[in-house]
Amino acid sequence: MTDSISGDGRDYEVRNPEKLASLKNLLLRKADDEREVILESARKEAASWLEEQNSALDRMVEQIHAEAVKRAEEISKRQISGAEMNRTKDRLRLQNSLLDEAISMLQKELAAIREKPSYSSVLTGLALEASEKLPSGTAVKIQLAQEDESLGEDLAARLAGMRPELVVSFDHDPAPILGGVWLSAQDGSWRAPADWREIISEVKDPLAERILNIL
Known part of the structure; x- marks a missing residue:
C-alpha cells in the first residue's frame, strides 16, 4: 500500500x-x-462417492453370497437324497465340503471383478473406506496384487485427491493377495487390509451357519 x-511536478509513492x-x-x-x-x-x-461405492460393493458381495448359498443347497439336495447318514458327523463333514466349495466360488467371483470396467472404482472405494479412520498427516502406502500394478499410481492419485490431508504413495512391490487393496504404514507398523481374503473372512461364518441350517 x-x-x-x-514535488517538482511529479508524483512519488x-x-x-x-x-x-x-x-x-x-x-x-x-x-x-x-x-x-x-x-x-x-x-x-468423497463421502458421497464412498457411500455409493460401498453400497455397490455390498450388493455385489451379497449377490455372490446368495449364489454360493443357492449352489450349496443344490449340492446338499443331491448328496443327501436317498442316503441314510449318521446325522451329526455327516452333517459337519458335508457342511465343510459345501463351505469349501462356496468359498472357492466366492473367490472366483471376486477375482472376476478384475475384468469389469468398474474395477478401478471398486479399488478406490475399498482404499477410501480403509483410510477412513486414519488421522490427518498419516503417510499411507498402497499395495496391490501383482496383476493390478498398472492401476497403482492412478489409485494413489485418486485417494490423495479425496483425502488430501494424507500423504499417499504407491508401493510397486506386490501384496500377496488375490485382489483388492492393502493400505499400510511406510515402516510396516500397521496395515489396513481391504482385499478379497478380508471380505471372504467376514462372510465365512454367516455362510457356514446358513449352509448348516439347510442340511
Whole structure:
C-alpha cells in the first residue's frame, strides 16, 4: 500500500509498511477461508462417492453370497437324497465340503471383478473406506496384487485427491493377495487390509451357519 506526494511536478509513492502488512494478512485469511471451503466440499463429495461405492460393493458381495448359498443347497439336495447318514458327523463333514466349495466360488467371483470396467472404482472405494479412520498427516502406502500394478499410481492419485490431508504413495512391490487393496504404514507398523481374503473372512461364518441350517 502506498501514499502519494507531489514535488517538482511529479508524483512519488511512499510505501506504508503497516498498510502492506494489513493487506497481506487480509489476503492470507481470505486464502485460508477459501481453502477450507474447497476442502470441505471435497470431503463431502468423497463421502458421497464412498457411500455409493460401498453400497455397490455390498450388493455385489451379497449377490455372490446368495449364489454360493443357492449352489450349496443344490449340492446338499443331491448328496443327501436317498442316503441314510449318521446325522451329526455327516452333517459337519458335508457342511465343510459345501463351505469349501462356496468359498472357492466366492473367490472366483471376486477375482472376476478384475475384468469389469468398474474395477478401478471398486479399488478406490475399498482404499477410501480403509483410510477412513486414519488421522490427518498419516503417510499411507498402497499395495496391490501383482496383476493390478498398472492401476497403482492412478489409485494413489485418486485417494490423495479425496483425502488430501494424507500423504499417499504407491508401493510397486506386490501384496500377496488375490485382489483388492492393502493400505499400510511406510515402516510396516500397521496395515489396513481391504482385499478379497478380508471380505471372504467376514462372510465365512454367516455362510457356514446358513449352509448348516439347510442340511
